[in-house]
Amino acid sequence: MNTKFRWVAALAVGAVAAGSMTACSASGGSGDDQTITYWASNQAPTVERDAEVLQESIDRYTEETGVEVELEVIPWSDLYNRILTAVSSGEGPDVLNIGNTWAVSLQSSGAFVPFEGDALEKVGGQDRFVQSSFATGGAEGQAPTSVPLYGLAYSLYYNTAMFEEAGITEPPATWEEFVEDAKALTKDTDGDGEIDQWGVTMAGSSISNNAHQAFVRGLQNGSELYDEDGNPTFTEDGIVTGVKQWVDLIGEDGVVSPSDAESVNGSDMAATFAEGRAAMFFDQAPGDNLRQRDFTDYAAAPVPMETADASGLEGTQSHVAGINISVFENSGNKDAALDFVAHLTSDDEQQYLAESFSALPVVTAAYDDPAFQTEAIQLKQVTLEDHAQPMPLFPSEGQMETLVGTAIKDLLAQAAQGNEVTEDDVRSALDSAASQMNSAG
Amino acid sequence: MIETRGFKVFRFFGLAFLSFVVLVPLYVVLTTSIKPLADVQGLFQWIPSRVTLEPYVQIWQTVPLAQYFRNSLVITTSATVLSVAMAVLAAYALARLRFRGQRSFSLVVLSTQMFPGILFLLPLFLIFVQIQRTIGVQLTGSYLGLVITYMTFSLPFSIWMLTGYFASIPQELEEASMIDGTGRLGALFRVIIPVAKPGIIAVAVYAFITAWGEVLFASVLTSKDTRTLSIGLRAYASQQDVYWNQLMAASVVVSLPVLIGFMLVQKHLITGLSSGAVK
Amino acid sequence: MTVNVLPPASAEQQTPPDPHQAAPLQPAARKKKRSLLPYALVAPAAIAELLVHIVPMILGVYIAFITLNQLSIANWVAAPFVGLQNFVTTLDPSSPIAGQLYGALGRTVLFTVIVVAIAWSMGMLGAVLLTSSFKGRGILRTLFLVPYALPSYVGTIAWAFMFNQRDGAINRFLVDDLGILSERPFWLLGGNSFWAIVIVTAWQFWPFAFLMLLAALQNIPNDVYEAAALDGASLWKQFLQITLPMIKPANAVLLLIMSLWIFNQFNVPYVLFGPASPEQATLISPLIYQQSFNNWNFGLGGAMSVMLLVVLLIASAFYIRMVLPKGQHDD
Secondary structure, eight states, X not given: OHHHHHHHHHHHHHHHHHHHHHHTOOOOSOOXXXXXXXXXXXXXXXXXXXXXXXXXXXXXHHHHHOOEEEEEEEOHHHHHHHHHHHHHHSOOOSEEEEEGXXXXXXXXXXXXXXXXXXXXXXXXXXXXXXXXXXXXXXXXTSOOSOEEEEEEOXXXXXXXXXXXXXXXXXXXXXXXXXXXXXXXXXXXXXXXXXXXXXXEOOXXXXXXXXXXXXHXXXXXXXXXXXXXXXXXXXXXXXXHHHHHHHHHHHTTSOOBOGGGGGOOSHHHHXXXXXXXXXXXXXXSOOHHHHHHXXXXXXXXXXXXXXXXXXOGGGGOOEEOEEEEEEEBTTOSOHHHHHHHHHHHTSHHHHHHHHHHTTOBOSBGGGGGSGGGOSHHHHHHHHHHXXXXXXXXXXXXXXXXXXXXXXXXHHHHHHHHTTXXXXXXXXXXXXXXXXXXXXXXX | OOOOHHHHHHHHHHHHHHHHHHHHHHHHHHHHHTSOHHXXXXXXXXXXXXXXXXXHHHHHHHSOHHHHHHHHHHHHHHHHHHHHHHHHHHHHHHHHOOOTTHHHHHHHHHHGGGSOGGGGHHHHHHHHHHHHHHHOOOOTTSHHHHHHHHHHHTHHHHHHHHHHXXXXXXXXXXXXXXXXXXXXXXXXXXXXXXXXXXXXXXXHHHHHHHHHTOOHHHHXXXXXXXXXXXXXXXXXXXXXXXXXXXXXXXXXXXXXXXXXXXXXXXXXXXXHHTTTOOO | OOGGXXXXXXXXXXXXXXXXXXXXXSOGGGHHHHTTHHHHHHHHHHHHHIIIIIHHHHHHHHHTTBOOSHHHHTTXXXXXXXXXXXXXXXXXXXXXXXXXXXXXXXHHHHHHHHHHHHHHXXXXXXXXXXXXXXXXXXXXXXXXXXXXXXXXXXXXXXXXXXXXXXXXXHHIIIIIISOOOSSOOOSSSSTHHHHHHHHHHHHHHHHHHHHHHHHHHHTSOHHHHHHHHHTTOOHHHHIIIIIHHHTHHHHHHHHHHHHHHHHTOOHHXXXXXXXXXXXXXXXXXXXXXXIIIISOOHHHHHHHXXXXXXXXXXXXXXXXXXXXXXXXXXX
């Protein structure tokens, strides 16, 4: 009978599906001696490319040790949630990448292997790493639960052709010069009454970029985001001044297109820059993006500071950006996992990986390779070593980034819509962010 | 409804308005999917100045779309079939039979729609992991976990809808069948289901659409091998660049199965839901 | 068997029946054997619901009473019990979290009312206009269902693309083509962001209302309209006095379901704005997500959800009792 047949068929489909489902499962964190699982983050323009690059390095590792590595490249939109489920359930990979600003927060969960004693020895000890990068691995005074894998730092990128045209011979070294140059470069080039060339472009809706700026500008103006005990100090004068400087670029100074308040990531900035719509911007590694757009009329310079010779905390030009790598405490094969970490942070692999991903090596020896001797990279190396500080090393750092970054995003939106943003506005926005910090977790 | 001239004019403008509202974003998606990347990143152009089918080729390489397609198809189809089956059985019991706990069951099922969906995520994952450990059935990173999740998501509304639908079918039909000696279950399969086919299809469509586009649970319950299309779509917006044209092309491709299926089935929907339509 | 035999089923369509009506069917002689059948039929669904919905929900409620954050999450079973503290933090008007919560709650209510109103009106309009037969009806029916059939992510991302302040289609249309506005407004930032989510959500949901209303409308017999027309009632009057009352049960249920789903709306703001919505457009679900998944403060997120659950339960109970006639309020 028709109906019966249809139902039998449906049930059959269900059964087959159920059967194939159980067969088609991926293995979770393994206790298998011969295989370890590695969760990598998305560094290349596509997830596929990440897998390609990493597979080469993994193949070399497997050849050497006989241990297989199951690789999964996880897009940024999912990585944090995946780590959450791994930590809460105890089921996860053996090795994983993390954004280095997550390090302290993840450390406090106790789910990751601390790099001390034997573990630290396996990766060759602390000294071979770029110290500022290494410092991001965990809270001060505690053994880090992650070691750096890739390094990055902000630089100022500027359009050399526009600079020449405007008669500016050197990139700005102080914030004052920066704003001056930006104003000189903001103009209406085709005479239609509308500004079509802006001095600066930014990604106003990028929460993390905003938080980074608050951090750096704050330090340059003499204040930190947290005090020693881990209490948020967002309303310190230096922070308020620094944030106001940043917001004024769209507001009072008028050197940033209001549309930029909506830009969400680096590629928006690169696109604007490459199309000749802006003369300067701050970014970590726009090289690939600009190359894709066939744009070459640019150069890199250190991020401007309050005074040209600032040093110490006030000489901060960038936060220590980068990716770190951790080993899951629940890993069934910690030895192999640590070996793998040692492999990825070895001098040779560092040279290969950093080059492939347009990042910086995190071990000083790797910089000897001629590939890293270019001016732009040397600039970054100097920035990373002498002018960079890790983002605040407290577990609530992630929350801080979201709250401060969003507060700044809202201020920028305010300015972009033509409303005045006063110092009081900035202070109260930061104050609101700070009070939300205290009451949560 | 008697149609006056005035009504016909009103109808024309009303339908034109609705069509316009629906079509404009669809037009944007389609035209963007056939523009080269450079054209997509500047000011929006209503008429594409350059047309290319490149994006439709590139999407399969940028992201392993074919694999995601297969995963989505298996997962969604299984979830839909199972969900409909369970809903039909439960709805029949609720519509025709009396039993203790009937009301509570319905109420509890409804209450699940009041809890924010996102908060099921972590507890569900924890439960799955517990089960995994205790009886060794792989629920995370496998098809099974996601199928179980999706089939349950569409249960509340499906049960609710089918219950009302079954209730409106006159009892005489089943009585006749049972007098012939088929029993309750027989009546269900022989009489009710064929007659209620359209309602069942409506519910199946709803279940399919719900599962096909789900993102949050998929992001956490899938691994590299079982990743679904909805996750895949997000990969076109990487950290460094948003390939809008590919994203739109992939969106078109991803939407096609749902739309085609829907088109094939929609006639049954209306005729069925409106059993006995008097025209 | 022909379909004509079935009576107009619209009124009972969407609402489950009074179980008492089913009783007379069962022949007394078979009563004993029958007693297990309903449970067997309901069992699969019940088990699935238990596993995926009920137990996680209970767990979710439990989480509201503990401190579950980065520090305790690796060993969540042992997380400290803090009683009502999370609730206090969330509800105490002086805490900034509560401020955000109340704001989001109010905004979400407003959002729900507006979106349901728009979606329902459009759905009703479409249903009424497509009830009668004419050429091309089938095509339009399919077309109208597309926004709902499209995966939510796709629809939303298309709108995000259109809402872009500088390059998007919307501003292009309003400023360049029509010239109604002289400056390009922001849609994804600032005050307009609220309207952005209203527009996108209404666009995605109206076909659902359309579908359900169309079905309900099909079952109003034509002779009722004919009689009214003979009496001289205008079309609008017919609509108010015949159409609306006759679809009331189905309509009431539709409005309830839509309101619940739209109230808990998460996808649209998340895809449009990312993990942190602009203040003027923060709805309750994204707020809870922010607390739970951005800050890993699940205790607070859980407390907010429990409150949400309670509020919605009460509201639904009121609604059901008020709007649905006695004997039809079983679900």
